[in-house]
Amino acid sequence: MKFTISLIISIVLFSLQSFGFTTTSKRTKLIVVISYDQMRADYLERFSPIFSQDGFRKLESQGSSSPLCFYNHVSNMTCPGHAIILTGCYPSKTGIITNDFFDTPSSCFCYCVEDKKSPVIGNEKQGRSPLLMKTPALGDYIKKKFKGSKIDAIALKDRAAILMAGQKPDNVVWFDWKSKGFTTSTYYKKPTWIQSINQSVPFNAYVNQNWEAEIPSPFAVEDNSIYEQPFPGGDITFPHSIPNIEDKNYAEAFLSSPYGIEYLFNASKFIIEQDKLGKDNKPDLLAIGVSTTDFVGHLFGPDSREVQELYVHCDRILADFIKYLDTTIGPDSYTIVITSDHGVSPIPEFAKNVGTMPLDAGRIDENSFVESINTYLNNTFKKLIVPSSWISVFEPPSLFINDSAIYISGISKTEIADSIAAFMIRQQGISHATSTDNLNAGMILPGWDKDLVQKFRNDIFPGRTGDIMFMVKPYWIWGSKAATHGTPYDYDTHVPLIFYGAGIPKNTVIKGSTDPADIFPTLCKILGISYDYIHGNPLDLTGKTSKDQQYQDLILKNPRIKNK
Numbered sequence: 240m241k242f243t244i245s246l247i248i249s250i251v252l253f254s255l256q257s258f259g260f261t262t263t264s265k266r267t268k269l270i271v272v273i274s275y276d277q278m279r280a281d282y283l284e285r286f287s288p289i290f291s292q293d294g295f296r297k298l299e300s301q302g303s304s305s306p307l308c309f310y311n312h313v314s315n316m317t318c319p320g321h322a323i324i325l326t327g328c329y330p331s332k333t334g335i336i337t338n339d340f341f342d343t344p345s346s347c348f349c350y351c352v353e354d355k356k357s358p359v360i361g362n363e364k365q366g367r368s369p370l371l372m373k374t375p376a377l378g379d380y381i382k383k384k385f386k387g388s389k390i391d392a393i394a395l396k397d398r399a400a401i402l403m404a405g406q407k408p409d410n411v412v413w414f415d416w417k418s419k420g421f422t423t424s425t426y427y428k429k430p431t432w433i434q435s436i437n438q439s440v441p442f443n444a445y446v447n448q449n450w451e452a453e454i455p456s457p458f459a460v461e462d463n464s465i466y467e468q469p470f471p472g473g474d475i476t477f478p479h480s481i482p483n484i485e486d487k488n489y490a491e492a493f494l495s496s497p498y499g500i501e502y503l504f505n506a507s508k509f510i511i512e513q514d515k516l517g518k519d520n521k522p523d524l525l526a527i528g529v530s531t532t533d534f535v536g537h538l539f540g541p542d543s544r545e546v547q548e549l550y551v552h553c554d555r556i557l558a559d560f561i562k563y564l565d566t567t568i569g570p571d572s573y574t575i576v577i578t579s580d581h582g583v584s585p586i587p588e589f590a591k592n593v594g595t596m597p598l599d600a601g602r603i604d605e606n607s608f609v610e611s612i613n614t615y616l617n618n619t620f621k622k623l624i625v626p627s628s629w630i631s632v633f634e635p636p637s638l639f640i641n642d643s644a645i646y647i648s649g650i651s652k653t654e655i656a657d658s659i660a661a662f663m664i665r666q667q668g669i670s671h672a673t674s675t676d677n678l679n680a681g682m683i684l685p686g687w688d689k690d691l692v693q694k695f696r697n698d699i700f701p702g703r704t705g706d707i708m709f710m711v712k713p714y715w716i717w718g719s720k721a722a723t724h725g726t727p728y729d730y731d732t733h734v735p736l737i738f739y740g741a742g743i744p745k746n747t748v749i750k751g752s753t754d755p756a757d758i759f760p761t762l763c764k765i766l767g768i769s770y771d772y773i774h775g776n777p778l779d780l781t782g783k784t785s786k787d788q789q790y791q792d793l794i795l796k797n798p799r800i801k802n803k
């Protein structure tokens with residue numbers, strides 16, 4: 240009998256292993272969530288031939304990954320994206336609707352992590368905290384369940400670190416352009432090591448370095464696209480030089496090069512050591528925001544040699560970091576999650592000129608666009624609103640109608656809103672525009688579908704979202720950056736999602752489509768944490784859930800599809 244049971248167990252274990260469904264049973268000591276700002280999902284595949292076996296490819300092949308991870312909202316910008324990743328909630332709950340927004344109750348046109356009462360150390364005119372984010376994040380739940388867990392975050396951008404860290408983390412640091420080093424604000428307790436981090440990981444370490452191209456010719460893309468913007472203080476082709484410390488471009492140049500990523504990961508290792516992360520059985524969390532990828536992507540676009548070269552370094556630095564975690568925490572004792580806050584569009588001028596068919600692509604200047612709306616309304620209503628404007632805040636994907644224009648003109652807000660929306664969709668490059676009231680009512684207008692209405696609704700936070708919501712056509716962008724993001728098109732929404740390490744099945748592919756909002760409930764499930772109502776769903780990392788079942792779950796449970 241004993242022989243039979245052990246034989247059955249052996250067969251079952253063998254079967255599971257042969258199908259790759261092995262899971263490390265150890266509980267994780269440290270969860271590291273790494274967000275590569277502006278990383279599109281296709282980069283993993285496109286750059287795979289130039290990646291090593293020990294970085295992204297190791298995490299993908301030895302972890303559980305989702306090739307179909309999409310954001311389900313319109314405002315695909317850095318602030319909302321980083322708020323979604325570890326809260327499991329869209330802007331309709333987090334309140335972080337875009338990078339800068341008007342907050343009606345406080346009459347403040349605010350940066351998403353602005354908090355005047357929490358001065359930044361070394362740059363006291365700025366205040367930073369998660370004040371404007373209305374939901375707790377993973378770190379808050381971990382601290383509640385496991386007394387003694389430590390929650391830290393670091394990024395080159397303050398917004399990435401602050402929004403991933405949640406409401407009551409331990410240490411949160413970011414790069415400050417004024418004090419030229421890592422800092423924090425008075426909202427957080429001051430880390431004992433805040434001085435020594437900038438001695439241990441010095442700002443001036445990269446003076447006069449060169450960023451050389453190294454990808455061999457069969458894989459390397461062209462380096463001379465005329466639509467790119469110049470490297471800080473330099474030009475559009477390799478090598479890119481980091482200047483002297485006195486040069487005004489020094490910080491921007493080194494942070495827009497692989498050296499910026501090295502600097503960030505050296506600082507991350509410093510924090511792991513100082514705060515003894517992963518050293519006991521209480522699970523700790525470290526969120527890392529890799530911002531250099533976004534700086535380089537905006538200048539050179541997703542099809543550039545620079546982005547391709549940068550990801551070789553991302554991969555190498557990640558491989559080194561994995562080795563470091565194996566040594567300091569131990570293999571199978573930590574968990575890594577890889578994702579991004581949004582993707583990016585191609586450079587419109589590049590998209591227009593690639594291939595044989597001319598593509599409808601372009602850019603819209605926001606100021607000229609607002610001016611054209613004002614001219615149109617002045618002519619339509621025969622009322623000149625001087626010196627004011629019909630629009631008080633224009634921040635895609637929404638705009639506020641100026642209350643004083645409504646008062647002075649005597650025309651109802653609904654009539655003005657309908658008139659603006661009708662004007663907007665006749666303009667070049669605009670695909671959709673309607674009043675926020677229509678979207679709130681769930682109205683499906685001609686040219687709209689249910690999914691798109693829901694994506695807009697996921698971005699509506701009362702008091703912060705304006706009166707009209709709108710978006711551009713595919714391959715159209717707002718503003719003058721070479722390439723940017725902020726639409727619901729696949730190039731902006733499709734991002735990587737990889738889980739690896741303790742608690743994660745090995746070598747599995749998650750079935751069906753997933754959402755970065757699923758990261759929070761999936762990690763909660765692994766840690767045995769219960770949570771309040773959110774937008775995401777816990778994922779089956781074994782890859783065994785049938786697509787039909789997952790779709791049924793999506794319909795039944797998911798507010799993105801069906802509103803509760």
Ligand SMILES: [Zn+2]
Nearest residue numbers: 276277317580
């Ligand atoms: Zn971003």
